Amino acid sequence: MATPSIAHFGTTIIEAPPPEGVEQRDVPIEGALKNTLRFLEIFGFQPLIENFYPGMGRQYIWHRGEPGDVDYIEKDNFTSYRAEQRPANERPRVGDTVFRLTHSDPVGTWLKWCEEGLVRAAYHAIAEDFVARRTEWLLLTGPDGQHYELGPTQPTAAQNHQIYVWTAKADLEDVAIAYREHFGLEPAGREDFHGLGRVRLLRRAQPGVTVGLICRDDDVEPRWTDDIFVEAGYSHFRLGALDMAHTVDATREAFPSAGDVAFVYFKDSYLELVQANR
Known part of the structure; x- marks a missing residue:
């Protein structure tokens, strides 16, 4: 198989x-x-x-x-x-990746993680807004050092299976074209990414996946x-x-x-x- x-x-x-x-x-x-x-x-x-x-x-x-x-x-x-x-750095690095995690009870899951000291809010995310349900999504850092976007379960595989990659502004067009050519991803809009930058979404319905290419005005650091x-x-x-x-x-x-x-x-x-x- x-x-x-x-x-x-x-x-x-x-x-x-x-x-x-x-x-x-x-x-x-x-x-x-x-x-x-x-x-x-x-x-x-x-x-x-x-x-x-x-x-x-x-x-x-x-x-x-x-x-x-x-x-x-x-x-x-x-x-x-x-x-x-x-080494620590203030800005994301090229290739840094955020994985989406969706759950039927994302707030309850977050609170359980916090009880055991397993997570922390990432970047400038305000966990209190998430717990109070003033926002549906929260950026967090897991115990593996990985950044995640936590939120409610979505209706399609392409929306649940969502990956964000920090991308240099100068390379954005070439990277987007490459994902479209090799993986059949199609433009799915542009959005603000948690106040950190702009994300260009590329999506494929089957097998469902979304890749978001994130850029920011002051650009990103080189990969380590x-x-x-x-x-x-x-x-x-x-x-x-x-x-x-x-x-x-x-x-x-x-x-x-x-x-x-x-x-x-x-x-x-x-x-x-x-x-x-x-």
Whole structure:
């Protein structure tokens, strides 16, 4: 069965290597990984797949719902023994990614996370407005260092499966054209992005996905590194190409392919590239 083009995204998490002679699977889950899995558990995720890569890290893929649900989602929690925190900066960096999380009770979920100290509001977001339901959406930072947009479940897969990528103003047109050419995404409007910048939305109904390219007047910082194993909080996501072979030729390999999945750098993002089946 072909790997499906679904809402599947992930984040690199710092983890120390196991002591000599200790198997990876025997190392207790602690720190950011433990908190991230608890964060997901509260949201309704369940374990799906575990992988162990000697000398590199561990992988815990969790999912919520069933494939075919409009709000089905998978989260790939990949630890790296080489990861470190990048230097702090005031502005977002090129390629920084925000993943949308939708829930039937987003406010209740936020409050449960807060009770356990797992989250904080991101950028200048005011959590009190979200709790008071003066706004439907809240930007937050999870225990994995990933930025999320939390809000109510949407009626279509394309609206639930929404990904935002910070993009340099000078590159916006080229990046938008590339997403349209390779993934069949069509313009879906422009909006204010939480007072931080403007977002150009590109959407595909089947398989449902929306990519939002965010720009700001004072632009963004350069990416710190392209190495997904070095930067804690480095984001990646799966995306189905119209013609996978053609798209592979237009990208740069990030990691050797596995079966029908190619791991590539596409413009400002690290992708799990698959063939889209409409």
